[in-house]
Amino acid sequence: MVAYIIRRLLILPIIIFGVTILIFGMMSFLDPGQRASLYVAAIPRGAGELDEIIEKYGLDDPIYMQYFRWLNGVLHGDLGFSRTGHAPVLGTIKRYVPASFELALWAAVPLVWIGIQLGVISALNHNKAIDQILRVFAIVGWSFPTFVFGLLVLMIFYAKLQWFPAGRLSDWANQVVLSAEFTRYTGMNTLDSLLNLRLDIFWDAMRHLILPIITLSYVQWALILRVTRSSMLEVLRADYVTTARSKGLAERVVIDKHAKPNALIPVATVGGLVMIWMMSGVVITETVFNYRGLGWWVATSAGQLDVISVLGFSLFYAILVVFGNLVVDVLYAYLDPRVRLE
């Protein structure tokens, strides 16, 4: 186990180095004028002024010198200046993290938990009608483009029925949240409103979250369902399950105590990956619902070709993913002794 973790930790710097090369490689497609955003807030219009900046920050230097200068900046938390965020990239990321984290946390519950339940039901009724129905239901979700499903949901529940609004908070609630008597502990509206004992704000925030949560869950259920189902089917044929049954244990006990814990090991990995994936701010979902988090910001930046913002976020996120994967792998090795021995 320790050797496994050490091996993973040794590879880590190589991967992170590769990630920075890849990001910088993409950056070198930009012309020096665009790359000036790495160092200055507003790119000057006059040709002479721009040349001065290119000269000052060495944007015409050999590529490896530029790389190390850029890397040095990144190590000091300098990811450049975001045109769409009107602030440094890192500051803008910090501003939008709570919103995306809040959405990911809330969506994870129905997505993973219900996904697992559906997978277990599917496996226990292998090849029966309910198995087929659940799988088709999940595949349809998997085939739904997120933006089409999101827009349809918006069309019905927002434009027609007006049950659930778009955005993150209603105007009145936003004013309360920004006022002096409301303390923003975490930046997550649902949590902060509870800490401030404002149930009305909590309810308003939840109403804004429900449609994105439904959308995120439905388009991803298939993944969890498939992994759970396939893993459960495999476990149900294992010798120890047969043994448990032949001992005369109740079917419930066999499934809950013997089959499920082992079947859920691979699901833990996939669940972890889904969580990491969701933290990317689920670009499309946030854009469709005008939910101002990381994903919304990235989509806006990409649409306005504010490439420095997009690249800065990608770098930030890739490093998050690399560490996230490490945690998931170590967790997997911890849960499944077979992996450790390989």
Add this chain to the structure above:
Amino acid sequence: MTTFEDAESTIAQDTEGGAGNFVRNLALSVRHPPKVIVRMLKNPVSLTGIILVLAFVGIAILAPVLAPPERPAEPYRIPRDGYLAEPKPPSAEHPFGTTEGQYDIYYGVIWGTRTAFRVGVLITVATIIIGLLVGTMSGYFGGWVDEGLMRVVDIFMGFPFLLAAITLAAVLGSSPRFDRITTGMIALIVFGWTTYARLLRGDIQSVKERDYVMAARTLGASHQRIMMRHVIPNSIFPTLVVASMDIGSYVLNFAALSFLGLGAEPGYADWGQLISFARNWMPSLFDYWYIIVYPGIAILLFVLGWNLIGDAFRDILDPKLAKSRR
């Protein structure tokens, strides 16, 4: 199932010698694919998938008949009926209505089928070829080649697929070198091949130590010959079949790029691009349902068709589940 075995034994009894062996081998080699296909046709789920995909093939072929282009030189430009901003509901002249800027939705949906096939097939073929090259080299040579290539795969996988594609499309789009469709496709190809490389590497590793590969090596066969004649045919076909069904998910992701304004340009016959017009009409979306519903159904059914087939294939080819189906 019995018919094939019967046929096989009859062939074996009736014919002897070289020609008989050939026929027998032929019968053996075709035995597996038909079994799979027969099972796919019997299962209502995969049958639905096959019908859906065939229907879209039909629409793509018949596009010039179903929606004759006004300017045959550039059929992918959606014809416009004026320049009015507000979308118009379905009418006799425009069966699916028009978007903002009066682009005909029906025309866009029909010709968008061709765009979907072109984009999906090109990306799938390109990603599989890259994955095949990297995966076979990695799996066959092993050692530091394997270590190096797999770290490259790890680095590319550090980026979530869609986010990476958005990033690259924005980078390439900021100083245009290609047209926008090509930009979107490149973005998806550059970050799409990694899964195949990893899967194929595993496949290759599992067969390269087999006796027949050893035998070929002992006989002095070249790397290329061993790879092409022994390793690849015996290891990767199931993976390739499953991978080819990813056409649907690439079309899905390309539509997402178009929706964000990073794929096809406005007015190009592309489903995602048509729906992106809906973004400007959010509060009154219910009145303009046709902008979302018609192209949306087209994408959903197209992707669903491929996914249903792919799901059935995966199930059939999953060795872990093979026993339970008897």
